Amino acid sequence: MLVSRLHLPTLREAPKDAEVVSHQYLVRGGYIRRVSAGIYSFLPLGVRVLEKVKTIIREEMNRAGAQEVFMPAMIPADLWQESGRWAKYGPELLRVKDRKQAEYCVGPTHEEVVVDLVRKDVRSYKELPVNLYQIQTKFRDEMRPRAGLMRGREFIMKDAYSFDSTVENAHISYRGMYEAYTRIFTRMGLDFRAVEADTGNIGGSMSHEFQVLADTGEDSIVSCDTCSFAANVEKAPLAAGKAYAFGPAAAAEILDTPGTKSIESLCKLLGCQPADTIKAILYMADGEPAVVFVRGDREANEVKVKQALGAQELYLADAEWFAKTTGLPPGYLGPVGLQGRVRAIGDGELPAMPHAVCGANEKQKHIKGVIPARDLQDLPIADLRMAIAGDPCPRCAGQLRAFRGIEVGHVFYLGQKYSKAMQATFLDENSQEMPFEMGCYGIGVSRILSAAIEQNHDARGIAWPVSLAPYEVTVIDLQQGQGVARSLHDELQTQGIDVLLDDRDERPGVKFNDADLMGFPVQVIVGKKAAEGIVEVKIRRTGQRLERPIAGLVSELAGLVRAGRQGKPIEVQ
């Protein structure tokens, strides 16, 4: 393809609303254009990347035995009423009335539609398993769409739904999807982790997120440096510390500590470390006050706190409301002697502390010399803290490392949640009506463009993995009209390589800048030495620049590109 025939509008300036680098480069590189908040058009280059993403997904979904279907965007309300989600789903669900006042929603997800499809057509266990997927435009009316394709309102998703006869078979389907996803993101050339996203009560973890690692990711994840454990930090379980084996020691003593509502000010006054203190976090849990204690250098993990308290709704408490409700002084709360005054729980790390300073439950006072294993025996203990780098792995003797990630995929074991609600059943071996065992499996197709760029870019622009690049090779012609560049382009195209010839009558600098911005993995620069049979090859990702004889170049590049299509980064000697 020739640049002169393409609609490739690159921009020097990013739009004002583009805060993250992927959003900036997608707009500047001519991949997308904004139509409305969280709603974009894809330009020709963007469509090419989307198609590459879709093709990889389709190939691996088909290989895993899933079958492509296409369900409607407009979903009648009655299906969502059956599942109960019409009432539960918040304002993110875009509800619509047609000309006859019939109610619909613009589908943000398709459990109801697919359950209806399968319950009408599948009668017997003999027809199972069935795994149906689609690639489709969805809509979620996000309050604050942002970061371009990262959190749009209209977005493209691959969603798959498996139907099985038993829990065991559902696990096999789940595992098949987990493996397909691993192949998909590997082929895309992305550095990713499959992290545990929830621990179901049946047979271990039944939800995994696929996270593309990137410093700018909005999710925090931890993974073990020894075993395969990896989890979203909010959901990473941590073992309780080993209780401190205390010997004879002085009793705790109350100190005057004026003006020390924060751990920082307390440490400054007493000359101790945050890890030597106990921090109180005040909550309103289902309308009632509750206090959570963690070591002073730790953060509470609200997902864990909510679960430990069995709360439906959990908010940080307003200090005044807390003081008024409990009679306790915020800023000076401690676990000693608190029993009966307010609901309190402590993190599993506390009993391992050899000594601690904590609030005395009196204004301007703390207690020093607290030995939690001795003094806090009445405090209920649970896993409440947020995992951080260096924490011990909950599965082995290894240590956790911390990353930031962008969620691009999610596999989820649903069980009978939807099939029961919607009375979707099959006849089992004993001719008994049984609800289907389900799983659902999503991939954020358009979001992958953002995630890939967040992970693969530099100050000049995008550096696409080969398998996602809109064009794998660009030939930059600096010798217009001499034919060398054109014949290289034609030969590469004959080899089945997606190649773009920059045939524009522009300065070399403009062509170099555009090629770097748009992010093609290999640049072949046809300059003055072309007459001697020499061109320059630049590898976008590594920045390598090498002179190469034209003879043999096409087959060398074809080899590199083929490896790149399997997810291997391009490197040359």
Next chain:
Amino acid sequence: MLVSRLHLPTLREAPKDAEVVSHQYLVRGGYIRRVSAGIYSFLPLGVRVLEKVKTIIREEMNRAGAQEVFMPAMIPADLWQESGRWAKYGPELLRVKDRKQAEYCVGPTHEEVVVDLVRKDVRSYKELPVNLYQIQTKFRDEMRPRAGLMRGREFIMKDAYSFDSTVENAHISYRGMYEAYTRIFTRMGLDFRAVEADTGNIGGSMSHEFQVLADTGEDSIVSCDTCSFAANVEKAPLAAGKAYAFGPAAAAEILDTPGTKSIESLCKLLGCQPADTIKAILYMADGEPAVVFVRGDREANEVKVKQALGAQELYLADAEWFAKTTGLPPGYLGPVGLQGRVRAIGDGELPAMPHAVCGANEKQKHIKGVIPARDLQDLPIADLRMAIAGDPCPRCAGQLRAFRGIEVGHVFYLGQKYSKAMQATFLDENSQEMPFEMGCYGIGVSRILSAAIEQNHDARGIAWPVSLAPYEVTVIDLQQGQGVARSLHDELQTQGIDVLLDDRDERPGVKFNDADLMGFPVQVIVGKKAAEGIVEVKIRRTGQRLERPIAGLVSELAGLVRAGRQGKPIEVQ
């Protein structure tokens, strides 16, 4: 692919709402399922046909220099307000408010979005032409969705939009799309006609419909048996008849014709033919009465009448209202002596009539012996009648033939309609701001499934053209487990043929019925003679059944299939 691994739910009975054969077979054959009125899910077989349709369209659009983009389904109201369509478009436009009460529509067509895209990024005539297309799910809130995919509310469309610097260049773009469409429907193996759909005032016809011929089509079209003229019957121009060269003849005389409000009763009373009479059709045109006269055996064409009267709104008149408003007697109206009493026009065929009977504008009376060329010289004459088979071609000496058709594509020259309204301009050679010259080009992607079936079916089911078939060949194994069928399947697959092996443990009749219903072009039946190296080949479209040695069969079928992919019907000797 093995049938046992596919979700292929065929049904014996068509749903009650399926009136047309394509709808019945799409549901019975396991291609689609209804979700709501005019809203369908595509099952795996349906998705495969859709993908074949999309691939052919993409290849030919790209070959024609068009570039694929992807615009959003949700379109902000302000763009439609700019073009003026927000107010004009009726209840077919599904209007939506988001959580912030901002107004959107679910896009039924994308002129506004693409104009906005191009006006922001294209500045100079040097960047033109640009032709952008997309394949996308659209929504039109039809009052009466019907016939399955034929007239759905949610449907898949390919829409393209060309932008040019001059009218001449716009015509070149238009011609390019016309030719691409011709290749597309030819490759699909469909019998179609490109018919004139409107005559613009610039350089001849600037709108063509692509009609798939089928007896069940909702459009009537005519085409010349000699030249390339073809048109939607509503828009086919007809030449005026040659005025009758009358000689001396008796004057017209008034007859008593009681109870002859209809042409039929009049002919019965007088013993004449409808072609000897003049029929009056009463209209309300923009609120005013008007009467149109055509030969008694003809129908008036409302598109032509509307244009001839210059009316915005045209309805058949209520007889009572007409009588009250004009004082004239419906059922007995004629063109003689009508001047000044009501607005009247006559069809171009009238002056050629040697004699005629018409109403006398008095109750129960007609006039006989009228010679229009003599007696109706004051009547304004225009082309008002509907074309029928046998009419002379308006372009040559040929005769028109009549067909019924299903519109699957439409190319349209838009000119500056949208670019002017939305101030979308570029700088021409003289650095003058000029509005873009536009064209738009649609293909009903999902409707093609219905149209192809309406044209290609029999009493047993669908007979897909090869290039649209979900599987090109099906191997029907009647000798389970002997391996012949499986190895044929594998060899055909290796040849790149889309092949489906019916490996189910079912009776032969069930397998034959399903294969015929689903409509695979070639069936290879592996029966008892397989042990002797003989199988049966059935060609779905012709019903031919031939015994063939297994040796050499794969390459023979591969040849047939490859020809079929170019649109050639499969036939064997």
